[in-house]
Amino acid sequence: MALYGSTIFSDTSTGFKSRVQIVRNNASALNLVSKDWSIYISGTEHDITYASIGKSEEQAGFTDTLIDNIQADIHVVGFYTDQEDPFGTRTNLKVKSVIALNIFPVASNKEKYIEFPKVVILSVNILSSVRGVVGLEFNARSKNFFNLPIYYQ
Amino acid sequence: MSAVAGFNGRITINGTTLRANSYSITASADLPEVTNFESGGIGQYIPGVRDWELSFDAHWFSEDNPFRAPLSITNGATLNNVNVFINKGTAGTKWVFTTMLVMSVDSTQATRDTCHYTARLKNTDTVAVFPNNA
Numbered sequence: 001m002a003l004y005g006s007t008i009f010s011d012t013s014t015g016f017k018s019r020v021q022i023v024r025n026n027a028s029a030l031n032l033v034s035k036d037w038s039i040y041i042s043g044t045e046h047d048i049t050y051a052s053i054g055k056s057e058e059q060a061g062f063t064d065t066l067i068d069n070i071q072a073d074i075h076v077v078g079f080y081t082d083q084e085d086p087f088g089t090r091t092n093l094k095v096k097s098v099i100a101l102n103i104f105p106v107a108s109n110k111e112k113y114i115e116f117p118k119v120v121i122l123s124v125n126i127l128s129s130v131r132g133v134v135g136l137e138f139n140a141r142s143k144n145f146f147n148l149p150i151y152y153q
Numbered sequence: 154m155s156a157v158a159g160f161n162g163r164i165t166i167n168g169t170t171l172r173a174n175s176y177s178i179t180a181s182a183d184l185p186e187v188t189n190f191e192s193g194g195i196g197q198y199i200p201g202v203r204d205w206e207l208s209f210d211a212h213w214f215s216e217d218n219p220f221r222a223p224l225s226i227t228n229g230a231t232l233n234n235v236n237v238f239i240n241k242g243t244a245g246t247k248w249v250f251t252t253m254l255v256m257s258v259d260s261t262q263a264t265r266d267t268c269h270y271t272a273r274l275k276n277t278d279t280v281a282v283f284p285n286n287a
Contacts, residue, residue: 014194016190016193016194017190018190019190019191020190031190031191033187033189033190033191034189034190035188035189035190078189079189107190132201133185133187133199
């Protein structure tokens with residue numbers, strides 16, 4: 001699924017302009033020190049093909065599908081920093097936590113972002129290597145609705 | 154401040170002086186990349202693991218074969234207390250590598266040249282003293 005295209009942005013945007021933001025109650029939004037994100041939107045597929053008896057000639061012999069239970073799976077790759085405890089109450093990146101995320105394909109375009117009012121943290125991965133850096137990744141899944149203005153506009 | 158002539162250099166390994174012609178020390182550091190969405194399009198890095206490598210060129214002398222003890226400069230060998238002097242006349246102007254491993258030894262011989270060899274060593278322990286004016 002193309003989240004943005006030539007109808008929204010005049011040309012392909014570079015990734016470094018992105019931003020992942022945690023929206024917090026009674027506090028300013030936190031811009032995560034992150035370097036990759038991906039959003040996978042999917043739904044549950046139901047095969048509603050029925051017997052050709054009674055179908056019109058055009059319908060007979062073709063599959064029909066119903067999609068429901070639309071969800072977004074979010075994967076963010078970032079860095080562990082000692083500036084703010086990512087598992088503390090302000091950031092709350094803990095498994096089972098429900099947080100709000102805003103993901104900006106282009107941070108300077110403040111109106112066109114993907115808004116997740118509620119996502120549940122499915123997994124958190126902290127990783128380190130002696131010649132690398134301490135990384136922090138998490139997977140989250142949407143709860144209820146989410147807004148994709150960059151796609152639907 | 155005055156420059157130092159190259160011939161004043163010296164390499165010793167565990168107290169034994171090596172008959173080296175030239176040496177080169179490469180001090181390097183890993184720079185893990187931490188560029189992120191908040192970096193404003195500029196690559197960012199942090200200092201990581203530091204490495205030191207010593208390479209030197211030396212003549213081969215039959216009376217003190219460097220490939221045998223006490224120097225034993227052979228591939229994979231562990232060499233302790235490697236001292237590399239900028240000026241052998243001034244005690245403090247040296248690097249002291251507690252332990253180095255021999256990465257490679259290249260021996261060369263030609264009709265109109267001496268039998269000589271080049272060795273590459275990698276530091277694997279404390280670097281005790283950096284060059285100073287002590």
